[in-house]
Amino acid sequence: MALLFMLAWAAAALWGFCSAADPFASFDWNVAYMKAAPLGVEQQVISINGKFPGPIVNVTTNWNVAVNVLNSLDEPLLITWDGVQQRKNSWQDGVLGTNCPIPVGWNWTYQFQVKDQIGSFFYFPSINLQRAAGGYGGFTINNRVIIPVPFDTPHGDITLFIGDWFNKNHTDLRKELDQGKALGVPDGVLINGKGPYRYNNTIVPAGIDYETISVQPGKTYRLRVHNVGMFTCLNFRIQSHNLLLVETEGSYTVQQNYTSLDIFVGQSYSFLVTMNQNASSDYYIVASARFVNGSNWDRVVGVAILHYSNSKGKASGPLPDPPNDFYDKTYSMNQARSIRWNVTAKRCPPKSIRIIQIWFHQCDPNVYSGK
Incomplete structure (x- = not known):
C-alpha cells in the first residue's frame, strides 16, 4: 500500500510539474481583405495582419496556444487548424457544428494545447469558401529539446x-x-x-x-x-x-x-x-x-x-x-x-514518466467510473 501511495504521489507531482512548466504562445490576428494580383489580375484576397499568406505559428510540443482573431471581413469567419489535435476541446477546432462563426467586427480567442504533438500543419478559413481567397498560413510544432529528432539539424x-x-x-x-x-x-x-x-x-x-x-x-x-x-x-x-x-x-x-x-x-x-x-x-x-x-x-x-x-x-x-x-x-x-511511419522516433515524454502515469491511471477507479 505504501508503495502504491508513493507511486501515485510521484505521478501526480510529475504531471503537475510538467503542466505548470508548459509555456503560452499568444497571437493577435486581424483578418481583413486586401488587394493583390498574384496571377496578374487584381482581386480581393484574405490577409492576416496585412500578410498574404498569413504568419507561421511556430510552437513546441505541449505549449499552450492562444490566437485572438478579429474578424474585419464583411461576413462571418472561422479558422481551423488542419491536422492539429483538439483533445477534449473540439469547440476550438474552427468548424461549423463545434464552433459558432465569428461575427463581423467581433473577435474570438482560440485556446488549445498541442499536447504530445510535433510536425507540419497549416490553418485556413473553413466556411463560405473563404479558403479560395487565402487566409491560410503554417502551423509548426517543434520537438522539445529532450526529445531527439531523427535527423541532423538542417541549415x-x-x-x-x-x-x-x-x-x-x-x-x-x-x-x-x-x-x-x-x-x-x-x-x-x-x-x-x-x-x-x-x-x-x-x-x-x-x-x-x-x-x-x-x-x-x-x-x-x-x-x-x-x-x-x-x-x-x-x-x-x-x-x-x-x-x-x-x-x-x-x-x-x-x-x-x-x-x-x-x-x-x-x-x-x-x-x-x-x-x-x-x-x-x-x-x-x-x-x-x-x-x-x-x-x-x-x-x-x-x-x-x-x-x-x-x-x-x-x-x-x-x-x-x-x-x-x-x-x-x-x-x-x-x-x-x-510512405512508412518511423516507429523508433520519439515525440512523447520520457518512458519512465509515461509508465508511472499510465500505471497510476489504471489503478484509479475514477478513470473508468465516469467520475
Missing part, C-alpha cells in the same frame, strides 16, 4: 504553400457553386501566394511576382510543403534535386528519396533537400496539376526559383518532367503506399 527551415488559384473573388465562386455550376479549370497555381516564374513567354504573362528561395551551396534545408488549394492534386519537384521525405502531418517517416511527390489537397510533407548541385544556374521549383488532360490545364503550374548564393545565371529551358501516367494511377498509389 534552414522553409515553408512552401502550394495550391490551385482562381482570379475570381471567392464570393463570385461561391455564387457559381450555389447556382449548381462547376468551378472549372483553375487560373493557375500559387507558391507562397505568388504566381509562376516566367518559364514560358506564351503561358505566363510578364510582370508577375514569383517566389525565390535563397540557399547556401552544400547545406541541407528542411522544406515543409502544404497543399492549401481547393481541389487540385499537385506534383511537387525541384529540378535536379532529390526530396528526402522525413515527416508528414505529425509523424516522422522512414526516410526515403523521391524525385517528385504527389501532394493532394490538405496534405503536408517535410523534405530534407541538400544543395549539392554546381549552381550553373538557378533551379525550378515546380507544382503542377495531376490527373488532368487538355491544353487548358497547361497554365495550372506553379513555378518558384531555387537560388544558390553562387548561382551563375537565371533558370531557363523546359521544366522538369512530371510523371507521365494520366491513364494509370499506379504511380501515385505506389508512392502513397511507400
Whole structure:
C-alpha cells in the first residue's frame, strides 16, 4: 500500500510539474481583405495582419496556444487548424457544428494545447469558401529539446504553400457553386501566394511576382510543403534535386528519396533537400496539376526559383518532367503506399514518466467510473 501511495504521489507531482512548466504562445490576428494580383489580375484576397499568406505559428510540443482573431471581413469567419489535435476541446477546432462563426467586427480567442504533438500543419478559413481567397498560413510544432529528432539539424527551415488559384473573388465562386455550376479549370497555381516564374513567354504573362528561395551551396534545408488549394492534386519537384521525405502531418517517416511527390489537397510533407548541385544556374521549383488532360490545364503550374548564393545565371529551358501516367494511377498509389511511419522516433515524454502515469491511471477507479 505504501508503495502504491508513493507511486501515485510521484505521478501526480510529475504531471503537475510538467503542466505548470508548459509555456503560452499568444497571437493577435486581424483578418481583413486586401488587394493583390498574384496571377496578374487584381482581386480581393484574405490577409492576416496585412500578410498574404498569413504568419507561421511556430510552437513546441505541449505549449499552450492562444490566437485572438478579429474578424474585419464583411461576413462571418472561422479558422481551423488542419491536422492539429483538439483533445477534449473540439469547440476550438474552427468548424461549423463545434464552433459558432465569428461575427463581423467581433473577435474570438482560440485556446488549445498541442499536447504530445510535433510536425507540419497549416490553418485556413473553413466556411463560405473563404479558403479560395487565402487566409491560410503554417502551423509548426517543434520537438522539445529532450526529445531527439531523427535527423541532423538542417541549415534552414522553409515553408512552401502550394495550391490551385482562381482570379475570381471567392464570393463570385461561391455564387457559381450555389447556382449548381462547376468551378472549372483553375487560373493557375500559387507558391507562397505568388504566381509562376516566367518559364514560358506564351503561358505566363510578364510582370508577375514569383517566389525565390535563397540557399547556401552544400547545406541541407528542411522544406515543409502544404497543399492549401481547393481541389487540385499537385506534383511537387525541384529540378535536379532529390526530396528526402522525413515527416508528414505529425509523424516522422522512414526516410526515403523521391524525385517528385504527389501532394493532394490538405496534405503536408517535410523534405530534407541538400544543395549539392554546381549552381550553373538557378533551379525550378515546380507544382503542377495531376490527373488532368487538355491544353487548358497547361497554365495550372506553379513555378518558384531555387537560388544558390553562387548561382551563375537565371533558370531557363523546359521544366522538369512530371510523371507521365494520366491513364494509370499506379504511380501515385505506389508512392502513397511507400510512405512508412518511423516507429523508433520519439515525440512523447520520457518512458519512465509515461509508465508511472499510465500505471497510476489504471489503478484509479475514477478513470473508468465516469467520475
